[in-house]
Amino acid sequence: MKKLVLASGNAGKLREFGQLLAPFDFEVLPQSAFAVPEAEEPHITFVENAIAKARHAARLTGLPALADDSGLCVTALGGAPGVFSARYAQSSPDEPKSDQRNNEKLIADLAGIKDRRAHYVAVLVLMRHADDPQPVVTEGEWHGEIIDTPRGEGGFGYDPYVLIPELGKTVAELPHEEKNRRSHRGQALAQLLARLRAGA
Ligand code: IMP
Numbered sequence: 001m002k003k004l005v006l007a008s009g010n011a012g013k014l015r016e017f018g019q020l021l022a023p024f025d026f027e028v029l030p031q032s033a034f035a036v037p038e039a040e041e042p043h044i045t046f047v048e049n050a051i052a053k054a055r056h057a058a059r060l061t062g063l064p065a066l067a068d069d070s071g072l073c074v075t076a077l078g079g080a081p082g083v084f085s086a087r088y089a090q091s092s093p094d095e096p097k098s099d100q101r102n103n104e105k106l107i108a109d110l111a112g113i114k115d116r117r118a119h120y121v122a123v124l125v126l127m128r129h130a131d132d133p134q135p136v137v138t139e140g141e142w143h144g145e146i147i148d149t150p151r152g153e154g155g156f157g158y159d160p161y162v163l164i165p166e167l168g169k170t171v172a173e174l175p176h177e178e179k180n181r182r183s184h185r186g187q188a189l190a191q192l193l194a195r196l197r198a199g200a
Contacts, residue, residue: 001027004126005034007057007067016180017066020189024196026064034061044083046071047137050125059130070122070184072158074106074146076115081106085157099157106161107148116145118162120171122184124192126200136200140187144171155179 004026006014018028039056041049046069054067071085081088081102089101110116119141126136142164150160152172159172164182171179180186 001025003063004028005031005036005057005061005063005065007031007036007039007053007065009038013068017189020193021066021196024193028066029063031057031061031065036060041069041083046083046121046123047125047139049083050123050137051127051135054125054127054135055130058127058132062129064126064128065130066124066126068122068124068185068188070120072106072118072120072162074110075117076113077109080109103150103158103161106146106158110146110148116147117143118146119143120158120162120184122188124188126192136192136195138188138191138195140184140189140191142171142182142184142187 002025004021006017006028008014009030009032014028014030021028036057039053041052043049043052050067050069053069054065057065057067069083071082073079073082085102087097089098089105122140124138128135144162144164146161147163147170150172151170152160154174154176155172160170162171163169164171167174
C-alpha cells in the first residue's frame with residue numbers, strides 16, 4: 001500500500017479519508033505521526049490554504065499528501081466568513097475558537113439584511129510530492145440560507161443556522177449520512193475519487 005499523509009489532526013477526517021482511499025491502495029496516515037506541526041494558513045482563498053497545507057505535509061514527510069480547507073461564504077457579506085470561518089468571532093489569535101460566538105456574530109452581522117444566501121465550500125488537494133506542478137484539486141459547494149433561530153442538534157459549526165430550502169431543514173437537522181452525501185466535503189471527495197478512478 002502507498003502511504004499518504006493527511007495534513008490535518010482531525011480524527012474524524014482521518015477515518016473517513018482512510019476508508020474511502022483504501023480501495024485506491026492508499027494508507028492514510030495523520031501528519032502527527034511524523035511530528036509535522038500545523039501549517040500556516042495565511043491566505044484568503046480556500047484553494048491557496050489547502051495547497052499550502054498539502055505542500056507543507058509533503059515537504060516534511062517526503063510522502064504524497066492530502067489537505068482540505070472549508071468554510072461558509074455569505075453572499076451579502078462578500079463571501080465572509082470564508083477562510084476565517086473557524087475563527088470568525090476571534091479578536092486575537094490567543095482567544096479560543098467558539099462555534100457559539102461565531103454564530104452570534106454571523107446573526108448580528110446579518111441583522112436587517114434580507115439577502116440570506118450562503119454556501120459552504122470545501123477544497124481538497126492531493127499532491128504527489130512537494131514540488132508536484134499539477135496537484136489534484138477538487139471543490140464542492142452546498143447552498144442554503146442563514147436563519148436567525150437555530151434548529152437541530154447534529155453537525156457542528158454553523159449547521160443549525162444553515163437552512164437547505166429544498167429540504168426544508170437545517171444542516172443540523174439532517175442525519176449524519178445524509179449530510180455526508182450532500183455536503184460540500186462529500187461532493188469534493190466524490191470528485192477526488194472520480195479523478196483517481198480516471199487515473200489521476
Ligand atoms: P476546516 O476546514 O475543517 O478547518 O473548517 C473550517 C471551518 O469552517 C469550521 O471550523 C466551521 O466553522 C466551518 N465549516 C466547514 N465545514 C462546515 C460544516 O460542514 N458545517 C459547519 N461548519 C463548517
